[in-house]
Amino acid sequence: MKKRLKHKADSTSSKESTKSKVFTDSKTSEKHQISEFKKIHYLLSRRDKAILTFLLLATFLLSIIETISISIIMPFITFASNPNMILENKFSSMIYNFFGFKNSLDFMIAFSATLIVFYILRSVYNICYSYALNRFAFRKYHFFAYRLFCKSIELSYIDFTNKNVDRIRQNITNEALKVSQYIQQLLMICSEIITIILMYILLLIVSYKMTIVLTIVLTINVILITKTISKKVHKQGIINVETTNAVLKIITKTLGNFKIIKLKGVQEQVLNDFDNASKKRVDSEIIYQTLAPLPRFILETIGFGILIAAVAYILIKDNNATAVIPVISMYALALYRILPALNKTINSYNMTRFYRHALDVIYEDLIYHTEYEDNKPLEFNKTIELKNINFEYKVQKPIIKDFNLVINKGDKIAFIGKSGAGKSTLVDLIIGIYKPKSGEIKIDGVKLNNENLRSWRKKIGYIPQNVFLFDGNILENIALGDEIDKNRAIEVCKKSNIWEFLEQNEGLNTFVGEGGIKLSGGQKQRIAIARALYNNPEILVLDEATSALDKDTESKIMDEIYNIAENKTLLIIAHRLSTIERCERVIDLTKK
Numbered sequence: 021m022k023k024r025l026k027h028k029a030d031s032t033s034s035k036e037s038t039k040s041k042v043f044t045d046s047k048t049s050e051k052h053q054i055s056e057f058k059k060i061h062y063l064l065s066r067r068d069k070a071i072l073t074f075l076l077l078a079t080f081l082l083s084i085i086e087t088i089s090i091s092i093i094m095p096f097i098t099f100a101s102n103p104n105m106i107l108e109n110k111f112s113s114m115i116y117n118f119f120g121f122k123n124s125l126d127f128m129i130a131f132s133a134t135l136i137v138f139y140i141l142r143s144v145y146n147i148c149y150s151y152a153l154n155r156f157a158f159r160k161y162h163f164f165a166y167r168l169f170c171k172s173i174e175l176s177y178i179d180f181t182n183k184n185v186d187r188i189r190q191n192i193t194n195e196a197l198k199v200s201q202y203i204q205q206l207l208m209i210c211s212e213i214i215t216i217i218l219m220y221i222l223l224l225i226v227s228y229k230m231t232i233v234l235t236i237v238l239t240i241n242v243i244l245i246t247k248t249i250s251k252k253v254h255k256q257g258i259i260n261v262e263t264t265n266a267v268l269k270i271i272t273k274t275l276g277n278f279k280i281i282k283l284k285g286v287q288e289q290v291l292n293d294f295d296n297a298s299k300k301r302v303d304s305e306i307i308y309q310t311l312a313p314l315p316r317f318i319l320e321t322i323g324f325g326i327l328i329a330a331v332a333y334i335l336i337k338d339n340n341a342t343a344v345i346p347v348i349s350m351y352a353l354a355l356y357r358i359l360p361a362l363n364k365t366i367n368s369y370n371m372t373r374f375y376r377h378a379l380d381v382i383y384e385d386l387i388y389h390t391e392y393e394d395n396k397p398l399e400f401n402k403t404i405e406l407k408n409i410n411f412e413y414k415v416q417k418p419i420i421k422d423f424n425l426v427i428n429k430g431d432k433i434a435f436i437g438k439s440g441a442g443k444s445t446l447v448d449l450i451i452g453i454y455k456p457k458s459g460e461i462k463i464d465g466v467k468l469n470n471e472n473l474r475s476w477r478k479k480i481g482y483i484p485q486n487v488f489l490f491d492g493n494i495l496e497n498i499a500l501g502d503e504i505d506k507n508r509a510i511e512v513c514k515k516s517n518i519w520e521f522l523e524q525n526e527g528l529n530t531f532v533g534e535g536g537i538k539l540s541g542g543q544k545q546r547i548a549i550a551r552a553l554y555n556n557p558e559i560l561v562l563d564e565a566t567s568a569l570d571k572d573t574e575s576k577i578m579d580e581i582y583n584i585a586e587n588k589t590l591l592i593i594a595h596r597l598s599t600i601e602r603c604e605r606v607i608d609l610t611k612k
């Protein structure tokens with residue numbers, strides 16, 4: 021599914037090669053067999069696991085509190101309806117004598133007060149517990165989203181071109197959240213199961229016969245439910261992710277080609293596609309939301325059905341149910357807690373099925389091998405040497421073959437050749453966007469590798485044919501992630517001859533619209549030049565930067581570029597010969 025860079029140009033660092041070995045092993049041999057738990061184990065840090073253990077302990081305490089809160093009701097009702105029992109019961113008479121109560125009323129008042137305090141504390145504990153749980157889950161969401169974003173930024177350009185931007189966006193925003201919820205659901209399952217077990221032990225003590233009957237019936241039902249409904253829910257999870265992606269893709273496709281879609285008049289088809297994808301997505305949501313509460317109804321009906329049948333049975337047998345009232349009320353309460361707990365467990369389990377796909381997706385993204393690139397200082401005072409460079413996108417289809425070139429500092433070089441000849445590819449190799457399959461690039465005799473690649477790229481100002489300006493102001497667009505320096509921005513705007521125009525508007529605060537829609541082609545190109553100059557690059561690269569402009573504007577901008585680049589190294593890809601007539605050397609890639 022994912023293509024990996026096969027060249028070995030940078031496997032010199034041992035750190036990398038061991039890292040990549042680990043990734044290769046885990047990817048090739050286990051990719052599909054890795055269990056959910058192994059994936060989670062990989063996604064969680066040691067600290068996370070410590071917090072999880074703590075949360076599990078807190079869960080255990082929570083379950084104990086819940087069980088006490090239910091079981092305490094039985095003695096309370098018994099003593100309230102029959103005060104003699106206080107002294108008859110060994111345990112309660114001990115407490116009665118220990119605190120020296122004078123009568124049963126005093127005992128009952130103290131008992132009631134204790135119960136109220138206990139229930140208040142129980143609520144406080146519940147709130148704290150849910151805070152801790154949410155905090156853990158959402159911090160994890162932040163962490164996953166952050167790691168995914170890191171990974172996408174670390175992608176090599178060639179890997180990036182093989183990815184779908186919508187999918188990356190979707191994974192960072194939605195799927196990461198699902199994974200954190202997945203972990204939250206696992207904790208919920210643990211919590212509910214512990215509660216169920218404790219309550220169950222309590223019920224066994226109170227009446228083992230009824231409990232066993234209840235167990236058999238409920239177990240059969242739970243198995244049936246997980247086998248049928250849970251499977252369906254899992255399938256809907258996959259459909260949901262796929263259709264959400266499809267919807268996003270249609271939106272991006274349409275909004276990105278707004279003018280063309282209008283001109284082609286294909287609004288109906290686009291709407292139709294959207295209608296289909298969105299409907300499918302909503303359908304999966306409808307099925308999920310409908311199926312989710314189904315187990316609850318089934319379990320409640322069965323559980324309370326059995327309880328009512330038991331009361332009816334006792335009534336028929338003894339014609340008097342007074343003696344069993346405390347037992348029955350505790351049973352009712354326990355069922356009231358166990359059934360939702362069972363239901364929550366199934367629900368949480370279903371949700372983990374629903375989110376399972378997200379876990380796979382995020383795991384795949386996070387183990388995806390990206391190369392470590394560093395900032396080791398690199399000087400460029402003399403030459404860029406390309407030695408026997410080979411490059412291909414697809415195996416056996418070389419684009420650049422045994423290519424050699426020496427560029428001296430300050431050279432102005434033009435690359436020409438027919439479309440598809442490999443001009444952009446070659447320049448992208450020189451500027452460190454692609455890495456050669458074999459051969460080497462040397463800067464002042466120092467080999468370009470992952471250690472110094474980032475330093476090298478920083479020396480380059482790149483002006484593409486299609487500049488993408490985002491919906492912000494000029495300043496943000498020019499700085500593009502770099503530190504904001506207004507004076508510097510004004511300086512580069514002046515150099516690229518756009519300042520006059522900006523002054524007539526709101527200066528650096530001028531908004532450009534999505535994709536720079538509010539600017540002309542020439543103005544956009546000038547912003548792109550300003551952006552490229554912002555870091556004071558030593559090398560300027562133009563990849564058909566002016567070919568979309570009319571001849572006059574192009575020659576004006578080129579004059580400006582040659583002025584700006586007087587002391588810089590200039591690499592130009594262009595079709596029009598007039599654009600490159602001032603270059604000292606012309607390299608024709610058609611003849612390579």
Ligand SMILES: Nc1ncnc2c1ncn2[C@@H]1O[C@H](COP(=O)(O)OP(=O)(O)OP(=O)(O)O)[C@@H](O)[C@H]1O
Pocket residue numbers: 178181413414419437438439440441442443444445446
């Ligand atoms: N990311 C990619 N994946 C696969 N093949 C690619 C990729 N980018 C370019 N190619 C192929 O490599 C060849 C050279 O492309 P390149 O963009 O370098 O050509 P070019 O000389 O710049 O052409 P143009 O003048 O049209 O811009 C083309 O056949 C192209 O289809």
Ligand SMILES: [Mg+2]
Pocket residue numbers: 443444445563
């Ligand atoms: Mg090109």
